[in-house]
Amino acid sequence: MKTAAAYIRVSTDEQTELSPDSQLKKIKEYANKNGYIVPDEFVYKDEGISGRNASKRPEFNRMIGNAKSKPKPFDAILLWKFSRFARNREDSIVYKSMLRKQCGIDVISISENLGDDKMSILIEALIEAMDEYYSINLAEEVRRGMMEKISRGGLVSSAPLGYKVVNGELIIDETTSDIVKYIFESYLAGKTMLKIATELNEKGVKTRSGGAFENRVIKYILQNPTYIGKHRWCLDGSKGSKSHYRNDSDTLIYNGKHKPIISEADFKKVQQRLSLNKSYAREASKHENALRGIVKCHSCESTMTLLVNKGVRYLQCTGYTHGKCKISHSVKYDYVYNSVINALQNVDIVHISKNISQNRNKNRSNEINKLIEKEKHKLDRCKQAYQTGVDTLLEYKENKEKIKSRIEELSSSIKQFDVISQAKIIRQNILTFMPQLLGTDVSLSDKNYILKSIIDKVIYDNSTKQLHLFFCYIQ
Secondary structure (H helix, E strand, C coil), X not given: CEEEEEEEEECCXXXXXXXXXXXXXXXXXXXXXXXXXXXXXXXXXEECCCCCCHHHXXXXXXXXXXXXXXXXCCCEEEECCHHHHCCCHHHHHHHHHHXXXXXXXXXXXXXXXXXXXXXXXXXXXXXXXXXXXXXHHHHHHHHHXXXXXXXXXXXXXXXXXCEEEECCEEEECCCCHHHHHHHHHHHHCCCCHHHHHHHHHHCCCCCCCCCCCCXXXXXXXXXXXXXXXXXXXXCCCCCCHHHHCCCCCCEEEEECCCCCCCCHHHHHXXXXXXXXXXXXXXXXXXXXXXXCCCEEECCCCCEEEEEEECCEEEEEEHHHHCCCCCCCCCEEHHHHHHHHHHHHXXXXXXXXXXXXXXXXXXXXXXXXXXXXXXXHHHHHHHHHHHHCCCCCHHHHHHHHHHHHHHHHHHHHCCCCCCHHHHHHHHHHHHHHHHHHHHCCCCCHHHHHHHHHHHEEEEEEECCCCEEEEEECCCC
């Protein structure tokens, strides 16, 4: 009996498709009739997600990742319809080809079983083309409906902070509108976005989604034309924080029916100030550095990133720059880098052994335990195959012994963490790579790669002006 995976997808814009439970029921009925076992760990569900883009389907991507495992975990992927697999022909062709040629895994539609002859290839391609046409046409119909609603000043998005939706209309929310007024008034009074976010967080004020305020949240509010009685909508349908700030030919600003919270005069003044105050932190992100992703804030353990202000390079906690961390950890970049290199040159095995991060060792043990669990699931499937008459008693015993042997082998591979031997390996790596770290002909990205292979993290404590190095566990 072969093993199969079940992939189930239901999108929010289709009312005619089967529910997830119904799809799974039909897939299991097909599996029982055609000699497949569908274990629970190989059932993948993407609910309320479009099939237009594979990258936005987490369960689909997990299934593809598992399919690449050696040995292959299943022999086929069962679907209710090919449209559940993809509504984009390019994705469909790429993933089906990869699964069949590289992994030896078939993709089977249980309701569109086409066979193996040459004509079935053409029919499958035709079905996929029709599915893609339906998806594109549906998107155009939705867009047309939204444009009609926009022409009447209707709401086509959720309510931002300061408003609530009542009977499809935006109404000022008296409990949160004062927060919006405070943000605009504070910014016009000269406060920075960081200062405003920090003050709101200290008062316990939450965003519309219940989170903490950050620079980008304050900036979104300051740039949102909803607060002056207008709406903004991206014509290309793009989503995400970046699209909120766009003001190009693909962004439509139109008059709404709701009451404004902010005057147009104040809104215009805010936009003028925003255009004059570009974030230096964004400019600094263009600069490569050898400590990227390594140095952490002592207060909140957020990563400290490189900033450049008037030619001076320094590291600052990202939590602080976003208004989440209350303590500034600003420190000159050159001081931190030179301190790290000096520490590596003078560190001994005893000091290394006291500061080895065991995270990687724990991850390694977790990975092996996951493999052991998979083998235990195989034992259950072997038993099921014997009980259903697929395997004989002799075959069951042989498979059982092989799996048990594999479990014992994996269990014995989880060795006790040997600190001293690890410290010796780390010390040798430091000596080996120190010439490259000191050299001027080695790129900053290469130095960063070397440092990350030795150092797990560097904690900077602003109160004591000290750096604490933690070393990587070497597998």
